[in-house]
Amino acid sequence: MPSSTSSSSPSFVEEFQRSWLTSLIGFALLCVGIWLLTFNEGRAVRHAHSLDEAYNRVIPLNPFETVKPELDGHLVHITGPLIIEEPLTEPEYGISIQAVKLKRRVQMYQWIEERSPRDYVDSGMEQNYDSSDYYYVTEWRDKLVDSQSFYIRHGHHNPTEIPLKSYTYISPFVRIGHLVLGEQIKEKFTDYVEVTSDERPERKDVKLHMGIYYHCDDVWNPEVGDIRVQFYYAGIAAEIVSVVAMQKDGVLIPYPTSKGRTIALLRHGNLNVNQMFSAEHSDVRLETWKLRAAGIFILYASSEKISVSQIPFLRNMVTGDMTSSTNFAISLSVSLLVIAIAWILYRPMLGAGLVVAAISPFFYCTMGIADESCLMNENDNCTSSKLNMYSKVADVNTKHQKYLNFVEEARKSYVPCDQAKCNCHSPVITNDLKVFKKGISKQSIDNVKTKYESHRCTQLLYITTHFCRGTKYQIINHRLYRDKNCMFPARCAGIEHFLLKLLPKLPDMEFIINTRDWPQIHKQYGVFGPVFSFSKTSDYHDIMYPAWAFWEGGPAISLYPRGIGRWDIHRDLLGKLGTETAWDDKIPKAFFRGSRTSSERDPLVLLSREKPELVDAQYTKNQAWKSDADTLHQAPAPEVSFEDHCKGVAASFRLKHILLCKSLVFHVGNEWLEFFYPALKPWVHYIPIEANANKEKLEELLDFVLNNDGIAKEIAHNGYSMIWNNLKLSDVTCYWRKLLKKYAALLTYKPEIDENLIEIRQ
Structure with a gap:
C-alpha cells in the first residue's frame, strides 16, 4: 500500500494567535445565536403552554344573552357585530364615522438630503478616502427632518415643528352583544382603511384632492412647510368580529395565564373557538420561525469564523468555505439541540426526537475524524501520533513530505479574502496603479500613442500605427467615445458592454485599452504612460482589466465557432x-x-x-x-x-x-x-x-x-x-467600476472630447 508521512496540526494557541480577531467574532456570534434561540424557544414554549391552557378553559357565549355575573374572572369566547353608539369626528374636515379608531395622519413637505458615497484615491495612492455627493429633494414626510444636520444648509431650511400633529382617536364605548371591549382589546384593531370623502371642507385654506386634505396654495406645487392630512379608520360599526378574553364586570379584558402571559384574541369574521386558537398558533409559529431562522444563520456565521481558529475537535468538521454544507450541518445541529432543550419538558417526544436529530451529525463527523486520524494496529490500538491528518494512509513516505509541508504552510499563511464588493481583487488595482501615484497627465496619454510607435509597428509589420498600443476610449458627461476603428470588434464589444453599463456612475476620463494578447508597457521602457491590458507578467507596467471574454469575443472552439462569450x-x-x-x-x-x-x-x-x-x-x-x-x-x-x-x-x-x-x-x-x-x-x-x-x-x-x-x-x-x-459577472462589473474610478482620480487634467473618436451607444 502506498504511504505518506505525518504532519502535525497547529495547536489551538498557535491558531488563536494567528486569527484571534476572527475567532473572537465567531465566539461572540455563537453566544448571540444561542441566546437568541434560547430566548425565542422559551417564549414559544410559554406561549404554546398559555394557548393550550386558555383553550381548555374558554367558555363560548351567546351575544344575544345578558351578561352573566357568575362568569366574571373566566375566559370567554364571543362573536357578533360591533356596536358603536357615538361616531368619531373631525369637524374641521367634515369627518364623522362610527368606528373603533380614527387615525389622523399629518405630513409636511420638507427638504430631504440624499448621500451618494464615492470612493477615490489621493495622488499618493497611500490611503483610501470616502467622499460623498449630496443631493437635495423635497418630499412629504411624516416626521420632522432636521435641516441643521445637512451638509449644505444654505437654501435647504425646514420648519422646526409641524403645526398639526398626527393622532389616533379611540371610541370610548364599543361592545359586542352586552359585553364592552376593554382598552387592550380595542388596541388590537389595526387594519386601517382610508377614509374617502367628496365633502369639501369649510376652511378656504384647505383643499381636498384624492381623499387628502392639503394646507397649501397649490396642490400641484407645494412649498416647504406645507402640510397635508389623511384619515383612516379601523373597526367599522356592524362589522362581525370574534373575541377571546376574560369577562370582568361586563368588560372584556386580557386573561392572565399561569405562565405569566396574557390572552386576548381578536379576529375579524365569525370564528369558533377552534378556529380562533388555530389562527393564533399559526401566527405564533410564523413569528417563532423568523427568529429561529435568524438564530440558525448567526450560528452558521459563527461556525465560519470559529473554523478559522481550527479548534482541535472542530477542525475536521468545520471548513472555511462559506458555502460548506458541513458548516451548515454543524450549526443546524447546535440549533436543534438548543430547541430540543427548550421543548423537552413541555413536549417530551418532540424534544427527544430533536435531540437525536441534533447529535447524529456529531456522531457521524466524530466517526469520520477517527477514520481519517488513526488506523488500528495489530492490537487494535490507535497510533495517531504517527499519522498525517490529510493522508489516507499511515506509513511514512518521505517522497511526499515536501508536498505535505507545502500544503501545511499554505494553510497556515492563507487568509480568506473579504468577499464584499469584489474586495478579493482590489489589491490588484492598487498594485497596478501605484506606479502612477504622482498622477497621469495628458502628455502621458499622448505618449502611449506616439512614443516608440514607429519602431514597434515596423517590427510587427503593421501598415498603420493606429492599433500599435491600443484603442483609445473617452468617457465625457456619461457618454462613451472610441477610436473609429477597432482591431478586434468582438473584443471591443465585450469591453464596451461593461463600460456602457457603468456610464452613469463614472467621471470623465480617457484611457487606452489594449485588445491584443500581449501586454505593451515593458519596464525597460520606463513608465511613460498607462495602457490597460487583460493580461501581463511582472515585467510589464500594464494595468490589468477583466478580459472581453467575460461577455463576448472569447476564443473560438469547435463547440463555439464564434467565440465562447457570456x-x-x-x-x-x-x-x-x-x-x-x-x-x-x-x-x-x-x-x-x-x-x-x-x-x-x-x-x-x-x-x-x-x-x-x-x-x-x-x-x-x-x-x-x-x-x-x-x-x-x-x-x-x-x-x-x-x-x-x-x-x-x-x-x-x-x-x-x-x-x-x-x-x-x-x-x-x-x-x-489575469486580474483574478x-x-x-x-x-x-x-x-x-x-x-x-x-x-x-x-x-x-x-x-x-x-x-x-x-x-x-x-x-x-x-x-x-x-x-x-x-468571479460572478457582478464581481467583474464591480472590478471595472473600482478600477476606472481610481484611475480617473489620478488624472491631472480634465479630458475634452477628441473629435477623431466616435460615440458608442447601447
Missing part, C-alpha cells in the same frame, strides 16, 4: 456540471486537452502515452507536433478528478472554467496573470507545477495526490468555491 451562462452551466459528479465517483487520473503552443506541454503528453492509466493528455490540433497519435480534433469531457491547466504563449482564458469543474487543478507556470489570478493561492486553490517540469516530476505529483485523496478533494473544493463566490 461568462455568466458558462458559470451556471459548469457550476451545475461540476456538482453533478461526486468526488468519489470521479475518474482518478489527470486530464488535458489543448493545442501545442509550446514544448512545455510535451512531457505531459509523453507521460500519457507511457502511462495512460495515470494521465489522459492529448492535443486538440497539431501545431509542430510530430505524431497524430496524440492529436485530437475534438475535446472530450470525461468526469475526471484532476485537470491540467497549461499556459501557452500568453495567459489562458480557461483557468476559471476548469476550476468550476470541481476537479483538482494543476496550474502550470505562474508567469502570466492573485486571489488564487498555490496549494490552497490549485497545485502549482513548474513550467519546465519533466515527466518524472509530473508523475511524482500525481502519485502524491492519488495517495492523499483528502488533500486533493479539499484543494479542488477551495478552487471551485473561490471562482464561484468571487
